[in-house]
Amino acid sequence: MTAPLRLGISRCLLGEEVRFDGGHKRDNFLTDVLGRYVEWVSVCPEVEAGLGTPREAMRLVGDSHHPRLVTIKSGTDHTRAVERIIANRIREFEELDLSGYILKKGSPSCGMERVRIYNKHGMPSRNGVGLFARAFIEQFPLLPVEEEGRLCDPTLRENFIERVFCYRRWQDLVQSGVTRQALVQFHTIHKYVLLAHSPQQCEVLGRLIGQAHQHRPKELAHRYGELFMKALAVKATVRKHVNVLQHILGYFKERLGAREKAELLGVIGDYHQGLTPLIVPLTLIKHYVQTFEVGYIRDQIYLHPHPKELMLRNHV
Ligand code: SF4
Numbered sequence: 001m002t003a004p005l006r007l008g009i010s011r012c013l014l015g016e017e018v019r020f021d022g023g024h025k026r027d028n029f030l031t032d033v034l035g036r037y038v039e040w041v042s043v044c045p046e047v048e049a050g051l052g053t054p055r056e057a058m059r060l061v062g063d064s065h066h067p068r069l070v071t072i073k074s075g076t077d078h079t080r081a082v083e084r085i086i087a088n089r090i091r092e093f094e095e096l097d098l099s100g101y102i103l104k105k106g107s108p109s110c111g112m113e114r115v116r117i118y119n120k121h122g123m124p125s126r127n128g129v130g131l132f133a134r135a136f137i138e139q140f141p142l143l144p145v146e147e148e149g150r151l152c153d154p155t156l157r158e159n160f161i162e163r164v165f166c167y168r169r170w171q172d173l174v175q176s177g178v179t180r181q182a183l184v185q186f187h188t189i190h191k192y193v194l195l196a197h198s199p200q201q202c203e204v205l206g207r208l209i210g211q212a213h214q215h216r217p218k219e220l221a222h223r224y225g226e227l228f229m230k231a232l233a234v235k236a237t238v239r240k241h242v243n244v245l246q247h248i249l250g251y252f253k254e255r256l257g258a259r260e261k262a263e264l265l266g267v268i269g270d271y272h273q274g275l276t277p278l279i280v281p282l283t284l285i286k287h288y289v290q291t292f293e294v295g296y297i298r299d300q301i302y303l304h305p306h307p308k309e310l311m312l313r314n315h316v
Contacts, residue, residue, distance in 0.1 A: 111129065
């Protein structure tokens with residue numbers, strides 16, 4: 001990667017005391033583990049709108065498409081002040097080359113989904129989106145975005161971080177200028193990552209690459225980038241990983257002895273049944289890929305999608 005991995009984040013998740021009650025929601029995985037690989041761009045829309053800390057608690061009220069941000073006790077409407085700061089921040093983000101965003105769940109400003117929104121009778125429903133989160137997602141629809149609560153799920157965490165690194169590589173390619181040849185190479189090394197998320201979209205992307213000469217490079221890059229990120233947004237599953245592992249095995253199984261082949265199939269079977277994490281069959285496969293010097297597989301991002309120190313595949 002040629003540029004730092006820059007992620008946006010709700011400021012309270014970094015441990016800054018910006019919450020309405022004067023507290024924070026520090027997330028140790030984000031600050032101490034992922035933070036070693038990331039340059040954070042932190043935002044607290046409410047504090048930046050001048051609402052101070054501590055401040056009166058707020059909630060979303062009204063229509064779920066155009067909710068108002070209103071304090072609970074005094075009924076003060078802060079929608080305009082917060083929307084103004086959101087518009088400024090989003091303009092700045094255009095220049096910052098973010099590769100993803102992590103939001104605080106449940107917040108009327110930052111929550112990505114299922115935020116409580118109250119009707120005129122004071123009854124809540126959980127179909128709101130925080131003001132900042134909505135504006136951000138509308139402006140950057142392809143950027144990986146997650147809530148810190150969902151990142152406690154190992155599968156969602158691995159999916160999100162993999163997407164962030166993929167997006168960073170895509171940004172690097174775009175910045176260096178997308179040629180048809182560079183795009184073919186990019187697609188080739190991401191083939192198994194795509195297959196683990198969406199075999200259907202992988203096929204669509206493959207067809208697009210096959211017809212690359214029919215498109216102008218700029219249009220091709222735009223179309224590819226959109227489909228690429230949409231494909232990665234589909235969740236990778238155990239079944240799809242097993243499919244990928246079997247595909248990879250096809251590249252060198254003839255070179256394995258009967259005992260080694262049975263051992264590797266057994267390890268893949270154990271992973272399929274939930275007896276071992278993904279890292280176990282992958283480690284054995286990497287060993288054979290090195291031993292037999294299978295260049296095409298060795299270069300696959302699937303084998304090293306993010307720093308191994310994050311140990312994300314030890315838990316999925
Ligand atoms: S959730 Fe968002 S608005 Fe609320 S304290 Fe955290 S950063 Fe600020």
